[in-house]
Amino acid sequence: xxxxxxxxxxxxxxxDVLAAYxxxxxxxxxxxxxxxxxxxxxxxxxxxxxxxxxxxxxxxxLPGAMPVVNGKAVESAIRIGLALNCEIAEWCRxxxxxxxxxxxxxxxxxxxxxxxxxxxxxxxxxxxxxTFRVEIERAHMEEDTGKSLHVGTSGRIHGADYSLVDYNRAxxxxxxxxxxxxxxxxxxxxxxxxxxVAQLRDLIVALGVSDARMxxxxxxxxxxxxxxxxxxxxSTAEAPLGTRTETKNVNxxxxxxxxxxxxxxxxxxxxxxxxxxxxxxRHWHEDxxxxxxxxxxxxxxxxxxxxxxxxxxxxPSREWVEELRGTLPENPTQKRARLQAExxxxxxxxxxxxxxxxxxxxxxxIAAGASPQAARKWWLAELARRANDAGVELxxxxxTPAQVAxxxxxxxxxxxxxxxxxxxxxxxxxxxxxPEEVVEKxxxxxxxxxxxxxxxxxxxxAANPDVAQKIRDGKVAAAGALIGAVMKEMRGQADAGRxxxxxxxKLA
Amino acid sequence: xxDTPGAPAESGGRVQITREEVAHLADLARIDLDExxxxxxxxxxxxxxxxxxxxxxxxGDDVPPxxxxxxxxxxxxxxxxxxxxxxxxxLSGAPESEQQRFAVPRILGDEQ
Numbered sequence: 048x049x050x051x052x053x054x055x056x057x058x059x060x061x062x063d064v065l066a067a068y069x070x071x072x073x074x075x076x077x078x079x080x081x082x083x084x085x086x087x088x089x090x091x092x093x094x095x096x097x098x099x100x101x102x103x104x105x106x107x108x109l110p111g112a113m114p115v116v117n118g119k120a121v122e123s124a125i126r127i128g129l130a131l132n133c134e135i136a137e138w139c140r141x142x143x144x145x146x147x148x149x150x151x152x153x154x155x156x157x158x159x160x161x162x163x164x165x166x167x168x169x170x171x172x173x174x175x176x177x178t179f180r181v182e183i184e185r186a187h188m189e190e191d192t193g194k195s196l197h198v199g200t201s202g203r204i205h206g207a208d209y210s211l212v213d214y215n216r217a218x219x220x221x222x223x224x225x226x227x228x229x230x231x232x233x234x235x236x237x238x239x240x241x242x243x244v245a246q247l248r249d250l251i252v253a254l255g256v257s258d259a260r261m262x263x264x265x266x267x268x269x270x271x272x273x274x275x276x277x278x279x280x281x282s283t284a285e286a287p288l289g290t291r292t293e294t295k296n297v298n299x300x301x302x303x304x305x306x307x308x309x310x311x312x313x314x315x316x317x318x319x320x321x322x323x324x325x326x327x328x329r330h331w332h333e334d335x336x337x338x339x340x341x342x343x344x345x346x347x348x349x350x351x352x353x354x355x356x357x358x359x360x361x362x363p364s365r366e367w368v369e370e371l372r373g374t375l376p377e378n379p380t381q382k383r384a385r386l387q388a389e390x391x392x393x394x395x396x397x398x399x400x401x402x403x404x405x406x407x408x409x410x411x412x413i414a415a416g417a418s419p420q421a422a423r424k425w426w427l428a429e430l431a432r433r434a435n436d437a438g439v440e441l442x443x444x445x446x447t448p449a450q451v452a453x454x455x456x457x458x459x460x461x462x463x464x465x466x467x468x469x470x471x472x473x474x475x476x477x478x479x480x481x482p483e484e485v486v487e488k489x490x491x492x493x494x495x496x497x498x499x500x501x502x503x504x505x506x507x508x509a510a511n512p513d514v515a516q517k518i519r520d521g522k523v524a525a526a527g528a529l530i531g532a533v534m535k536e537m538r539g540q541a542d543a544g545r546x547x548x549x550x551x552x553k554l555a
Numbered sequence: 556x557x558d559t560p561g562a563p564a565e566s567g568g569r570v571q572i573t574r575e576e577v578a579h580l581a582d583l584a585r586i587d588l589d590e591x592x593x594x595x596x597x598x599x600x601x602x603x604x605x606x607x608x609x610x611x612x613x614x615g616d617d618v619p620p621x622x623x624x625x626x627x628x629x630x631x632x633x634x635x636x637x638x639x640x641x642x643x644x645x646l647s648g649a650p651e652s653e654q655q656r657f658a659v660p661r662i663l664g665d666e667q
Contacts, residue, residue: 082634083635083636084634084635084636088637089635089637089638090637090639091636098642098654098655098656099646099655099656100641100642101639102639103639103640104640107640107645109648115631115632116630116631117631118631138628140622147585152657196654209659209660210660210661211653211654211657211659212657212659213655213656214657349583351583351584354622356623359627359628359630360622360628361628361629362629
């Protein structure tokens with residue numbers, strides 16, 4: 048069955064895609080390092096600075112300026128490589144990637160070509176308790192590009208009258224991590240892609256080498272996808288890879304999953320109709336969830352790479368590499384097992400926590416003082432639902448682990464109950480300050496004024512004489528109806544346990 | 556480095572660069588060469604390549620290719636911020652600027 052996208056692409060139904068084709072994924076993830084200074088000069092790397100305030104002759108490519116490698120960036124590159132189980136090159140060079148696009152003022156990007164600093168690694172990715180091994184082809188060092196603003200009627204590249212460029216970002220150290228083709232994921236391909244990027248992000252956070260903010264572009268993913276005809280079950284033969292497309296700059300985890308699925312359906316509709324896939328880059332549109340054609344791309348694109356003559360080779364000593372290996376954080380699989388034991392989570396609870404992308408938030412919430420079950424409850428039940436409604440990742444919702452721990456502390460102290468806590472989250476999301484401030488501003492604290500409570504209980508008894516009589520006759524279970532009436536009058540701001548006590552005292 | 560599509564053909568010590576290869580390289584480098592210039596440059600570039608190729612004959616298999624004349628490795632700087640230019644200085648050489656940014660002609664291609 049075929050449907051049509053908002054932009055007129057024919058899309059084969061997902062079930063039909065899987066019946067006929069095996070997807071192959073390739074992911075290129077760019078990680079902006081959080082060094083204080085740029086890759087080859089001492090300019091600062093602050094996000095969001097005024098345009099062209101973080102530039103110098105070197106990153107502007109002015110004549111005579113000479114680059115010098117930031118040692119901290121090399122250290123971060125090696126640590127990322129080691130965490131991805133890569134080999135670390137004994138000797139490698141930078142290379143110039145020559146192209147004509149004004150996002151680099153030098154007319155080339157300093158990158159690495161056939162001598163990446165890290166190569167041949169792997170990462171195990173978990174999807175619903177199943178493990179996929181993603182093989183890493185390479186992780187190399189390069190520099191980020193400037194940001195262009197296209198001026199014209201459309202605001203897009205095509206149709207722009209001219210462009211304005213800010214070079215603050217040009218020269219910020221980047222590590223590009225490239226996977227080998229990921230095959231055999233089948234229907235799980237979109238989830239595997241998302242889980243890989245999510246787990247890579249968690250690893251980067253644990254290493255402390257990047258801000259790892261997808262919304263700010265400090266982690267960006269390019270998604271390669273191709274389809275091959277499905278091989279019959281039991282066959283060990285692998286069909287040759289199909290023609291791929293590369294969807295650029297997919298900037299949220301949810302979009303990684305959506306972009307893979309979209310391209311699978313689009314490719315399949317073309318192939319099923321007897322057509323062939325054009326090897327090209329595609330642009331991802333977050334708002335409409337579609338990809339559109341970019342530029343044609345051949346494998347033999349000629350960037351006229353050559354070794355960078357202004358930089359000497361990087362030759363990390365084995366002693367240095369081993370020293371850096373000693374600084375690696377616990378690997379994610381071991382860490383999950385340890386946390387599950389510490390928190391007393393069941394397998395299902397742990398899987399749900401990881402699946403919701405809530406592991407690090409739950410961990411930080413517990414570290415901030417909440418009990419494991421309370422942390423899990425808020426993130427998975429309450430906040431995951433809100434993130435889903437808002438169409439954002441949990442980490443991007445805008446509530447911090449410290450705030451969640453703060454809300455739970457108020458519950459533990461008896462200041463609010465779970466129901467009121469949900470209103471506190473409304474306030475936190477509306478930017479009304481700390482949990483205490485939200486409680487104060489919204490008047491959410493539980494009324495501990497015995498006089499007010501007692502009056503509300505009296506009102507409830509007077510309004511429900513039949514129920515009151517039942518309780519006097521010993522049917523204590525009927526108290527629920529009166530508690531409900533009192534809570535309603537108190538707008539939920541009462542301790543239900545205390546209300547029950549008062550009712551039973553008065554009707555004893 | 557792996558072979559690139561623009562690399563000159565080499566056979567029996569004679570290095571030839573064809574007119575088509577020169578045209579391709581000129582296109583990659585965004586240099587506008589007319590027919591007469593291509594006719595003129597192709598043989599000249601062949602002579603230069605031949606001269607460079609003769610060095611290959613001198614270096615044995617035990618001599619690795621050199622990309623840098625100074626035998627140094629691991630020249631690093633500390634990750635320390637140094638002062639940047641002011642935006643006025645940075646933009647002073649730009650033919651045009653707007654909104655404190657470099658104004659560049661309409662971009663036809665795509666980001667790389």
